[in-house]
Amino acid sequence: MKLLLIEDEPAVVSVITRGLSEAGYEVSVAPDGNSGLQMALNNPSFRLIILDVMLPGMNGIEVCRSLRAAKQEVPILMLTALGTTENIVMGLDSGADDYLIKPFKLQELEARIRSLMRRKSPVDIPVPVTAPAVLSLADLELNTDTKTASRQGKSIALTATEYRLLEYLLKNPRKVLSRLEILEQVWGIEFNMNTKVVDVYINYLRKKINKHHPTELIHTVVGLGYMLRENKADEDTH
Ligand code: CA
Numbered sequence: 290m291k292l293l294l295i296e297d298e299p300a301v302v303s304v305i306t307r308g309l310s311e312a313g314y315e316v317s318v319a320p321d322g323n324s325g326l327q328m329a330l331n332n333p334s335f336r337l338i339i340l341d342v343m344l345p346g347m348n349g350i351e352v353c354r355s356l357r358a359a360k361q362e363v364p365i366l367m368l369t370a371l372g373t374t375e376n377i378v379m380g381l382d383s384g385a386d387d388y389l390i391k392p393f394k395l396q397e398l399e400a401r402i403r404s405l406m407r408r409k410s411p412v413d414i415p416v417p418v419t420a421p422a423v424l425s426l427a428d429l430e431l432n433t434d435t436k437t438a439s440r441q442g443k444s445i446a447l448t449a450t451e452y453r454l455l456e457y458l459l460k461n462p463r464k465v466l467s468r469l470e471i472l473e474q475v476w477g478i479e480f481n482m483n484t485k486v487v488d489v490y491i492n493y494l495r496k497k498i499n500k501h502h503p504t505e506l507i508h509t510v511v512g513l514g515y516m517l518r519e520n521k522a523d524e525d526t527h
Contacts, residue, residue, distance in 0.1 A: 291315045291334050292402070295325030295352060296341040296368065301391070305339065308395040314402075322347030326355055335363055337402060342369045342380065350383045357384035364405040366398075378489055386450065387476075404477045408449060424459035427519045429498060429506055431459050438498075445497050450475070454490050455498075458507065458517040467514040491515055 292314050296302050306316045317335070319325030322344040329338055329352075338356075342349035353365055367380045367388040380388050386408070387401055422433040428441045436452055438445040447455065453475045458466070468484035476486070495507050508516045 290336050290406075291317065291332075292337050292339060293317050293319065293325065293329055293332070293335040294339045295319045295322065295329075295344065295349070296339070297321055297344050298341075301341075301368075304395065305398065309399070309402075312399055321345045322349065322352045326352045329356055329361060329363065330359060333361075333363075337364045337366065337405060339366050339368060339398075339402075340385070342367060342376065350379055353380070353383040353385050364408070366401055366405060368393075377486070381486075381489065407477075408453070424456065426459060426462050426517060427504070427506060428502070429459075431455055440498060440502055443501065445500075447494075447497065450490060451494050451497065454494055458515070461517070463516065463518045465510050465513050465516050471515065487515075 290313070292309065294302065294305055294309075294316050296305070296318070297320050302318055302320075306318060309316050317328065317332075319328050323346045325338075325340070325344070326347060329335060340349045340352060344352070347355075349367055349369075353367070356363070356365065364387075365385045367385040368391055369376055369380060369388055370391040377388055386405055389398060389401055424431045424433060429438070430440070431438045431452075433456060436447075438447050438452070438455060454471070457471065457474050468487040471487045471491075472484050475490075491507060495505070498506060504520050506517055506519070508518060510516050
C-alpha cells in the first residue's frame with residue numbers, strides 16, 4: 290500500500306519510513322509542501338498522505354486545502370508540533386481527516402493509519418443490499434445507503450467524519466451521549482485524544498443542520514454530553 294509522507298525533518302522522515310516500511314507500507318517522501326502537493330496531484334495511487342504542518346515553502350494547511358480544492362479525496366493525516374486547539378481546528382477545517390501531535394509513538398501512527406484506511410475505503414465496507422436504510426428524527430433524515438443527509442428535503446453536504454457523527458447520533462436518539470462515547474464510536478477506540486474534537490465536530494454539524502432551520506436538534510447536556518432529540522414545544526430554539 291502506497292503512502293506519501295510530506296515532512297522536512299530528516300529524523301522524523303527516517304523513523305516514519307523505517308517503521309512503516311517494516312509494517313508493509315511503501316512510503317514515498319516529499320521534503321517540502323510544493324513537491325508534496327505535486328506528487329500527490331500526479332500520483333492517484335497514494336492511499337494516504339501523512340502531512341506535516343510546518344514545512345518550508347507551502348505549509349501543510351495550504352497543501353491540504355489545495356488537495357481538497359483539486360477534489361483529491363485521499364485520507365490526510367496531519368502531523369503537528371503545535372498542540373493548540375486553534376491549529377487542530379485549522380487543520381481539520383482545511384480538509385484533514387485526522388491529526389497526530391508530535392512527538393508520537395510509531396504504534397500510534399500505525400493505528401491512526403489503519404483507522405483512516407478503514408473509514409475511507411468504501412470498497413472494504415460491505416454495502417447492504419436491502420431497501421434504503423433511512424435514519425430520521427423530526428425533519429432530519431440520513432440515508433445510510435447513499436450516505437446523504439437532508440433536512441425538510443433539502444440536502445446537506447457532510448464530510449466523512451460529520452456523516453459518521455450524525456449516523457451515530459441518529460442511531461441513538463433521545464439518549465445522553467458522553468463526549469468519550471462519541472469519540473470512541475465515531476473516531477475509534479485508538480483515537481486516544483482530547484474530547485475537544487467532539488465539540489468541534491458537533492459545532493460543524495450543528496451549523497450545517499441548522500443552516501436554514503432555526504430548530505435545534507443536537508442539544509448540549511451540561512456536564513454530560515450531547516443528545517439528539519426533537520425540541521420541546523415550550524423550549525426556545527437555541
Ligand atoms: Ca516540519
